[in-house]
Amino acid sequence: MLTIDNVYRASNALKGVVRKTDVIYAPKLCGGAELYLKTENLQTTGSFKVRGAYYKMTKLTDEEKARGVIACSAGNHAQGVALAAKKNGIKSVICLPDGAPISKVEATKSYGAEVCLVEGVYDDAYKRALELRDEKGYTFIHPFNDEDVIAGQGTIALELIEQLPDLDAVIVPIGGGGLISGIAYTIKTVNPRVKVYGVQASGAPSMKNSVADGQIEELASVSTIADGIAVKKPGDITYELCQKYVDEIVTVTDDEISAAILALMEQHKLVTEGAGAVAVAAVMFNKINIQGKKAVCVLSGGNIDVTILSRVIKRGLLMSGRSCQLMIELMDKPGQLKNVSRIIADLGGNVTSVHHERANEGSDVNGCYLRIILETRNFAHIEEIKKALTDFGFKLL
Numbered sequence: 577m578l579t580i581d582n583v584y585r586a587s588n589a590l591k592g593v594v595r596k597t598d599v600i601y602a603p604k605l606c607g608g609a610e611l612y613l614k615t616e617n618l619q620t621t622g623s624f625k626v627r628g629a630y631y632k633m634t635k636l637t638d639e640e641k642a643r644g645v646i647a648c649s650a651g652n653h654a655q656g657v658a659l660a661a662k663k664n665g666i667k668s669v670i671c672l673p674d675g676a677p678i679s680k681v682e683a684t685k686s687y688g689a690e691v692c693l694v695e696g697v698y699d700d701a702y703k704r705a706l707e708l709r710d711e712k713g714y715t716f717i718h719p720f721n722d723e724d725v726i727a728g729q730g731t732i733a734l735e736l737i738e739q740l741p742d743l744d745a746v747i748v749p750i751g752g753g754g755l756i757s758g759i760a761y762t763i764k765t766v767n768p769r770v771k772v773y774g775v776q777a778s779g780a781p782s783m784k785n786s787v788a789d790g791q792i793e794e795l796a797s798v799s800t801i802a803d804g805i806a807v808k809k810p811g812d813i814t815y816e817l818c819q820k821y822v823d824e825i826v827t828v829t830d831d832e833i834s835a836a837i838l839a840l841m842e843q844h845k846l847v848t849e850g851a852g853a854v855a856v857a858a859v860m861f862n863k864i865n866i867q868g869k870k871a872v873c874v875l876s877g878g879n880i881d882v883t884i885l886s887r888v889i890k891r892g893l894l895m896s897g898r899s900c901q902l903m904i905e906l907m908d909k910p911g912q913l914k915n916v917s918r919i920i921a922d923l924g925g926n927v928t929s930v931h932h933e934r935a936n937e938g939s940d941v942n943g944c945y946l947r948i949i950l951e952t953r954n955f956a957h958i959e960e961i962k963k964a965l966t967d968f969g970f971k972l973l
Contacts, residue, residue, distance in 0.1 A: 578723040578817075580765045583730040583758070586631040590731055593630055593663070595619055597732075599739045599872065604843050606859045610870040612740060613840075613856070614732065617848045617878030621655040621683070623804075624755060624876050625719070628728030629656035632717055633664050635724050641666050646714035648672070648698065648705035651680030652804055652877050653719035658687035669714060671705040673697050676803070677881030697798060699808045720754025721811025730758030736872060737766055744869040745771040747855040749876045750783045750825065751805030753814030759874070760821035773864050774818065774825040775854040777802040777833065783810045784825040787818055801830045801888065804851030804877055826864060828857040831895040836860055838892030840875070849880040850888075897955035901947065903973040904965065908934070908944040916946060919964050926951040945973070 600613045616624040633645070644667035647657040654670040661668035668689040672681060673696055685691055692708070694701040709716045718725060732755075736743060746763060748756040760772040776784050777800035786793045794809035810818070818825070828836075833850050836857035840846045848856075855873035858864050880888070893899035906912045913932070920927060929949040952958050962972060 578726055578761060578813075580762065582724070582727040583734060583762050586627070586724075586727045587731045587734050589631050589634050590627060590728065593620070594627055594731075596735055599736070600844060600846075602844060602873075605839060605856060606866065608867040609859070611859060611866070612870075612872040613844065613846070614736060614872050614874045615846065616732065617846060617852050617875040621652070621659055621687075622877055622879040623652035623656065623852075624729060624732060624874075625649075625652040625656035626659055627656075627731055628722075628725035628754060628758070629653060629717060630660040630663070631728030632722060632724045633657075633660040633666065636666075636715060640715040643713045643715060644668065645717050646671070646705050646709050646712075647717040647719065648694075648701040649719055651676050651684070652879060654680065654684040654689065654691075655687060655879075657717050658684050658689035662688040669708065669712075671701040671708070673701050677879070677884070679881045680879055683879070697806060697808070718811070720752030720757070721813050722754075723813060726754050726758040726761070726813065726817070728758070729755045730762040732874065733759045733762035733766075737763070740870065740872060742870060743767075743770055743872060745773060745864075745866050745871040747773045747775060747858055747864060747866075747871060747873045749802075749805055749851050749854045749874065750774040750776045750818070751780075751807040751851065753783050753810045753818050755874070755876060756822060757814045757817035761817055764821045771823045772821060773858070774822050775858040775863070776825060776827050777805055777850070777854060778827040778829050780806045780808075781827050782807055783815070783818055784827060786810055786815055787822070787825060800833075800850065801884070802833055802850030802854055804849055804879075805854065824864070826858050828854050828861065828863060831891055832857040832861050834888045834891035835895035836892075837880070837888050838896060838898075841889075846875065847878050847880060848875050849877050852877040897952060897958055899949065900952050900958045900961075901949050902962070902965075904946045904948070905971040905973055906944050906946050913946065915968065916948070916965065916970065919968060920948075920950060920961055923957070923961050923964060924953070925957070925961050
């Protein structure tokens with residue numbers, strides 16, 4: 577059973593195994609609020625998942641340990657289970673979606689687990705893990721729909737209560753709901769005054785839809801850069817806990833998530849994966865009202881695949897007005913490019929790419945197009961540059 581005593585027992589069991597992650601003040605991410613970041617992206621294995629996985633492992637019988645364990649995961653739970661199994665001398669088999677980032681697959685193997693790649697998404701890996709459980713007699717370690725796993729994740733709340741005793745609100749990512757269930761249950765039990773907000777990717781709003789409609793619902797598909805929370809269907813335990821203890825659930829887009837990842841890197845030198853940045857995205861783009869409040873965003877993980885990091889940064893730059901592409905129609909005569917460059921330079925823009933091409937059929941015979949990419953400060957700066965160009969007589973397309 578999930579009880580507050582079980583959460584405290586989990587906290588004791590995890591001493592010396594997991595880090596008590598720091599809480600960092602983040603004044604620039606949300607004006608008008610006293611905002612902090614709970615840095616679970618700096619946790620052992622790079623994610624909070626090791627908390628629930630390790631605590632669950634301590635509750636197994638000797639017979640269960642001897643048979644070995646199996647789990648399924650988009651990546652972070654896999655690493656948590658693999659590390660916990662290794663520390664306890666237990667064989668582990670992990671089913672991962674075949675689209676899981678290579679970095680997460682290799683990290684899971686490095687902790688000593690046997691990896692089984694399954695075609696599809698998390699839910700497909702889940703079905704295969706259950707099949708192997710029945711075939712081989714393994715003990716299944718659920719990533720979220722397990723009261724011991726939830727109790728392990730709830731230890732984050734115990735740390736927050738100690739680190740920020742006068743906290744008003746906590747903002748938490750939601751995939752299957754294990755993290756927010758543990759945090760919400762613990763926070764509300766100790767201090768019901770604290771608000772708990774959940775955040776999902778708009779391409780995978782399974783818990784939000786289920787809670788809104790009053791019944792567990794399964795999405796036909798999920799699509800988001802936040803692979804760690806791309807879950808089609810919440811668990812029955814986590815659904816009930818979210819219904820009871822979570823005050824509100826909101827969604828953020830992939831562009832907003834990208835902007836949050838960029839802001840965390842630039843302002844706080846913190847690398848987060850998509851799922852780890854959704855709470856910050858919700859705050860940055862005013863999805864939750866925390867004005868005048870003391871709030872904390874849980875950065876749930878930092879295991880982003882470096883191969884997609886550059887693409888995420890590019891999207892983040894566009895989303896925050898830090899990068900801009902302009903298409904300008906010119907007359908092909910001397911001095912045109914010089915004038916465009918001068919206007920942009922005078923206003924502090926930095927041109928990073930220039931592409932010049934002749935006009936198509938049907939256009940003026942002397943016409944041409946100039947496509948430029950430039951670095952800018954923000955959206956207001958982009959509008960200032962556009963206005964200066966049009967005031968000079970250039971036509972923007």
